[in-house]
Amino acid sequence: MFEGISTQLLFGQVLLGLINGSFYAMLSMGLAIIFGLMSVVNFTHGAQYMLGAFIAWLLLNYLGIGYWPSLVLAPVLVALTGMVLERLLLRPLQGLDHLYGLLATYAVALIVEGLVRYKYGSTGLPYDNPMPGGINLGFMFLPYYRLWVVVFSLVTCIGTWILIEHTKLGAYLRAANEKPQIVETFGINVPKMMTLTYGFGVGLAGLSGVLAAPIYQVSPSMGSSLMIVVFAVVVIGGMGSIVGAAITGYMLGLVEGLTKVFYPEAASVVIFMFMIISLYLRPAGIFADKESV
């Protein structure tokens, strides 16, 4: 049935799908965490992802700080700027219609992208692969760095899941997602928790950006092109469903990769077709619990 298709191509695309899925998963997880607690659709997410990659590039080119320290430093910096943004811009919008947060974060995304484009142009900046080489598996060649991205993203997603589902901190987060006022009557500083949560969510975006830098080129628009798909992922998984976001991310990355093998013409639209079907069948998302429908 699949005669014309070489295993090389098939596994190559599966790997590419997993790579893309890794970014979808990490980004949509951050979005879902932020949306769950703050009801903010964080349109700055793509810019914060780009910022992560860009900070890594700046650290390397101006301070000589390499990939590994950047993997920690850049996300922390993105998280810090995110927390400042939350305090100055998002907190005053709390309690207003979702649209305000959405527009405000979108505006910030445009500003950040514009500034980077103004200073560094829109052509991609190269970032050297910190793990050159690879391993020949017989049926395909597996570059080490790509393997690292998939493994690291899986560990990050599972770690985030454990943090949220199986720790006290996560219990506060889940509880505050449901009934923030009640959590506050227990003496929890919920506004501060929102700031930290926003920092964590966008920190994940920054981390994804650093991971992406050696694979994709560092460019101002690297985030916005990815975010269109990531928003589709979040909608399919269910806004606010953290596990759903991650699983859907990997799944759709794979679907996209496989579509490239079997019907390349549909590869760029397959995720949106999924979105339409899932909106039709389960409007609140595949992984949304019934109560949030």
Add this chain to the structure above:
Amino acid sequence: MNSLAMAREPDARASAAVMLKIDNLSAWYAESKVLHGMSFDVREGELLTLIGRNGAGKTTTLRSIVGIVQKRTGSIRFRDEELVGKRTFQIARLGIGYCPEERAIFSSLSVRENLFLPPVLREGGMTDEQLYATFPNLKARAGSQGTKLSGGEQQMLAIARILRTGSRLLLLDEPSEGLAPVVVKEIGEIIQRLKAQGFTIVLVEQNLRFARMVADRHVVVENGKVVDILSNAELEADMGRVKSYLGV
């Protein structure tokens, strides 16, 4: 039982220190004024009910004390602290536990997680053993999803989770609502036991029989004002007086 509370007679309670003093409290939901100058106080170790018709402002009074209703004027003094102007989490940390009418059990948390969610804020809270001794059902169902419990169990959970925190003032909003008589009785016994352990309790209650069973004094609320305050003995002696307020 706590020896501190055992010796306390009603007369002693009447002279006990004022723990919570509410003076000329007004409160608003957005633009609509719901409380119009409430004044009453709650003494250390006392069990006070707020009674009155639906919409009289009883729930709003509790929500104003804990700061969920932020727009308020007048004064709410808890021991030496003024609560008007404070945020909810700051108020809670002074040692005020709040059990809302809707119980607010978290569906994404297990019973155990619900129970242990509120952090211990100060000393003197119940230990885990004491909690499970008081609420054995919750131990048996610790792993279940919080909202899978029966209404009565959810109510117990909502009360239980604020007993660990070291809060000495408990605000309970209609714990008997919507529950079977046998469960109401059980909750009444638990509340009496809490009182005996020295907790100070403000109870919003529509169920007069339940209120009589547990309370020292009753504050009658009407249209956001206090229209009468009477001791439980006075209530027993003159049920007509209260029933006329409640319109029953």
